[in-house]
Amino acid sequence: MLAVLAAGSAFTSVSAFAQDYPTQPITIVVPFSAGGPTDTVTRLVAAAMSEDLGQQVVVQNVGGAGGTLGAGQVAAANPDGYTLLLHHIGMSTAPALYASLPFDPMKDFEPIGLVTEVPMTIVARKDFQPETLEDLIAYVKENGENVTYANAGIGAASQLCGLLFMDALDVKMTEVPYQGTGPAMTDLLGGQIDMMCDQTTNTTSQIKAGEIKAYAVTTPERIAVLPDVPTLAEGGLENFNLAIWHGLYAPAGTDKAIIERLTKSLQTALADENVGNSFAELGTYPVPADQATPEALAQKLEGQIGLWGEVIKAAGVSAQ
Known part of the structure; x- marks a missing residue:
């Protein structure tokens, strides 16, 4: 009986607590x-x-x-x-x-x-050689591990995007892990790395300011905030669809x-x-x-x- 009363009292206190929350x-x-x-x-x-x-x-x-x-x-x-x-x-x-x-x-x-x-974007340092998405695909296929690719570490969205991109091209780039895409973006802006794939929430302002190059978005359709950036499907990677x-x-x-x-x-x-x-x-x-x-x-x-x-x-x- 005491246990029942205690349980009832606990339930009442939790409910009252929830009401005041x-x-x-x-x-x-x-x-x-x-x-x-x-x-x-x-x-x-x-x-x-x-x-x-x-x-x-x-x-x-x-x-x-x-x-x-x-x-x-x-x-x-x-x-x-x-x-x-x-x-x-x-x-x-x-x-x-x-x-x-x-x-x-x-x-x-x-x-x-x-x-x-x-949506995610495939971006690079502003002085990276390829000019278009088609140029980028050809460049990465030719240069492979000579291309440095930043991500925020194992399991991060930026790494998953990179895995899918490399798998689609059947090529391996050199991955450079960071403690978050914030510091990765800092090095991209500084030209210390070649590429990364990151969410529009972290790339849009830099793309619009011309501080980094944007090659593609990872969604099936172009996005309103970056209307001039093509989809990966437009570059021939038709099954690539990734939103975080x-x-x-x-x-x-x-x-x-x-x-x-x-x-x-x-x-x-x-x-x-x-x-x-x-x-x-x-x-x-x-x-x-x-x-x-x-x-x-x-x-x-x-x-x-x-x-x-x-x-x-x-x-x-x-x-x-």
């Missing part, structure tokens, strides 16, 4: 360095959610181990709604890349909703009422005109409300784990 600042962990594309997306969403929730939403960068360090930190956090994770496609690639993970993507998180799907999706998560066990409140806040943030305009300037868009839901994110994650597991296995890539 939030009563203090919320932290969204980005499992990558500051200045990268996921960080940019998160800060825009966090600002809009802060306004809706009436509490400050703070962004904390916890980079390292291909995003698994930050994700593991959130998986182990108190499931009280005050520590969240905004992660990209790496949530679905980690199980295939790492023999041992500090978390299970499907079991250790409560999905809140999808956020955005970001982002999702918001809470630790497993977070009260359902808190998840519902966070989902509603995410939907409100994504419907905000300033967020939409900022995303558009970066070459992306907020997902519609019916995709900013726990159900849509869970379905996306499960499907992508299966898809990328096959791709990574075929490529023979491992983080260990």
Whole structure:
């Protein structure tokens, strides 16, 4: 009887806690360095959610181990709604890349909703020899490992894009890993490396300013913010289609009422005109409300784990 009463009391206190939520600042962990594309997306969403929730939403960068360090930190956090994770496609690639993970993507998180799907761009230092996409393809095929290709490390979106690009051309370039695409972009701007593939959220401003060369976007159609940049399909790589999706998560066990409140806040943030305009300037868009839901994110994650597991296995890539 005492156990039943205790359980009932605990349920009442949790429910009351959920009704009052939030009563203090919320932290969204980005499992990558500051200045990268996921960080940019998160800060825009966090600002809009802060306004809706009436509490400050703070962004904390916890980079390292291909995003698994930050994700593991959130998986182990108190499931009280005050520590969240905004992660990209790496949530679905980690199980295939790492023999041992500090978390299970499907079991250790409560999905809140999808956020955005970001196209990627094939870019290079501004003085790189090839002028067109066709020139680039021919140059890479001819020079192979003499071409340096930056990425943000094993499992990063930039590395996955590079793997698909090299596989499509049946060629191997020299990969140069960085601790995030922010520092990789710095070296690209400085001419220390030849190429990289990165999300439009991290390349659009530099492309428009003429600071780097843009050869292609990785989506089936050209994008409005970069109308003069062709698709890879226009260069003959017809089956190349890659957009980097982002999702918001809470630790497993977070009260359902808190998840519902966070989902509603995410939907409100994504419907905000300033967020939409900022995303558009970066070459992306907020997902519609019916995709900013726990159900849509869970379905996306499960499907992508299966898809990328096959791709990574075929490529023979491992983080260990």
